[in-house]
Amino acid sequence: MTQQKKNNKVWFITGASRGFGRVWTEAALKRGDKVVATARNLARIAALKEEYGENVLTLELDVTQPEQVKTAVAQAHAHFGRLDIVLNNAGYSLVGTIEEASADEVRAMYDTNVFGALSVIQAALPLLRKQGGGHILGTSSNLGHVTLPVIGYYSSSKWAFEAIHESLAAEVKDFGIKVTIIEPGAYATEFGSPDSLKFAAGLDIYTDYKAKFFETLKSMKRGDPDATPSAIFQVVDAENPPLRFFLGSHCLPWVRTAYAERLALWEEWENVSNSAQGVSR
Numbered sequence: 001m002t003q004q005k006k007n008n009k010v011w012f013i014t015g016a017s018r019g020f021g022r023v024w025t026e027a028a029l030k031r032g033d034k035v036v037a038t039a040r041n042l043a044r045i046a047a048l049k050e051e052y053g054e055n056v057l058t059l060e061l062d063v064t065q066p067e068q069v070k071t072a073v074a075q076a077h078a079h080f081g082r083l084d085i086v087l088n089n090a091g092y093s094l095v096g097t098i099e100e101a102s103a104d105e106v107r108a109m110y111d112t113n114v115f116g117a118l119s120v121i122q123a124a125l126p127l128l129r130k131q132g133g134g135h136i137l138g139t140s141s142n143l144g145h146v147t148l149p150v151i152g153y154y155s156s157s158k159w160a161f162e163a164i165h166e167s168l169a170a171e172v173k174d175f176g177i178k179v180t181i182i183e184p185g186a187y188a189t190e191f192g193s194p195d196s197l198k199f200a201a202g203l204d205i206y207t208d209y210k211a212k213f214f215e216t217l218k219s220m221k222r223g224d225p226d227a228t229p230s231a232i233f234q235v236v237d238a239e240n241p242p243l244r245f246f247l248g249s250h251c252l253p254w255v256r257t258a259y260a261e262r263l264a265l266w267e268e269w270e271n272v273s274n275s276a277q278g279v280s281r
Contacts, residue, residue, distance in 0.1 A: 009236065010080045011035045012073065014063055014120060015090030017044035019189040020139060024087070027229035029055055036076035036083075037073040054158045054173060063090050063116030073123040085236055086124045087137040088117040093154040094201025097210070105200055106153050113157040114164070121168065125177070133176030135236055138165050138182045140252040150213045162244075169243050180241045182232070185248035223248045 011028050015021040019041035023046075029052045038061035039045045045058045052244045057079050061072045077083050091113045094105055117138060130136035143151070144158035162181055173227035202210070228247055235241050246252055266273070 009084040009092075010082055011077055011085045011087060012038070012076050012083050012120075012124070013087045013089055014038050014061060014116070015139075017041060019056055019089075020184065020187070020228065021087075021089040023189075023225045024089070024229060024232055025056075031233065034080055036072075036079070038072060038273070054268055061120060063088075064111045068080045069116075069119040071101075071125045073120065073127070078128045082131050083124060083127060083134060083201050085135045085137060086120060086128070087139070088120050089139045091139065091157075092198060092202060093151055095151055096124070096153070097150060097203070097206050099154055100203050100206065101153055101200035105198065109153060110157055111158075113154075114160050117161065118164065125172065128172075128177050129175045133178075135178045135180065135241065136165075136168070136172075137180050137182055137236070140165075140183050142183050142185050142246065142248075142255060143183070144183055145255045148213075166243065178241055179243060181244050183246050183251060184223075184228075185222050185242060185250040185254075186222045187225050187228075187248065188224050201261045202211075221250070223250075 001080075011025070011033060013021055013025050013028075013035060016025045016035075016037035017267050021037075021076075022045075025048065028035050029048070030256070032055075034055045034057075035048075036057045036059060037048055038059045040060065040062050042060040048056045049058050057076060059072045059075065061068060063069055073083075073086075092109065094101055094109045099245060121136060124136070127135075140159060140161050141155075141158045143155040144162040147155040149179070161226050165181045172179065175208055178209070229246060231245075235245055246255075
């Protein structure tokens with residue numbers, strides 16, 4: 001892995017009030033970088049200004065409001081003169097089986113997890129092109145490759161998130177803009193708090209199934225979020241950062257198994273698949 005000499009960077013971070021967003025915001029500031037920290041509730045990040053002074057700009061931002069996003073990104077760029085890292089971290093999970101969750105609940109989650117991130121990216125790209133480069137990071141999940149029941153809609157939002165960023169990486173490479181998808185496993189963050197979870201109205205038929213599912217989740221080992229900044233800094237300081245980056249030790253074994261099973265299944269049905277090709281025209 002090739003690393004460039006670290007220069008002070010300017011970050012734009014959504015969802016900076018808690019979880020990874022807060023951890024990475026404070027870690028970046030502690031290493032001497034400058035950060036534009038955004039959150040829906042400005043009061044939750046007010047202490048950052050008191051502690052880090054002129055190195056931080058705190059902005060109120062609801063990523064589901066495109067015009068507010070444009071204003072915030074422009075203000076951030078004007079304030080520090082550039083944006084080196086644009087980190088989409090805002091998001092939440094919808095808890096409910098595929099049958100239980102309503103279309104409106106799914107749309108609301110996508111408004112934050114997918115369209116909110118898109119608004120930030122589309123607002124930042126003209127500025128990054130003009131300044132000659134930058135690095136777009138997006139907090140996805142290992143559930144961008146595999147799925148779990150009961151949070152299938154959340155997983156689907158991360159699959160969409162992954163596809164968008166992969167296409168984006170190819171489209172902006174020639175402008176000197178880098179793209180990395182951060183894919184955390186399970187961590188002991190506030191992601192399981194009411195602010196990060198919304199529950200669909202339950203159907204009695206799924207009560208026992210969901211109870212077993214939540215018991216399984218409770219037994220899952222979770223990583224320490226405070227152990228993550230060093231890895232994130234290695235990614236953003238690298239001359240050639242990865243498109244995808246697993247955060248934690250549990251992701252790769254799980255995804256490796258899932259992909260092996262998929263390949264085996266496709267290969268099992270390969271002859272039938274090929275028979276559907278017909279005569280080439």
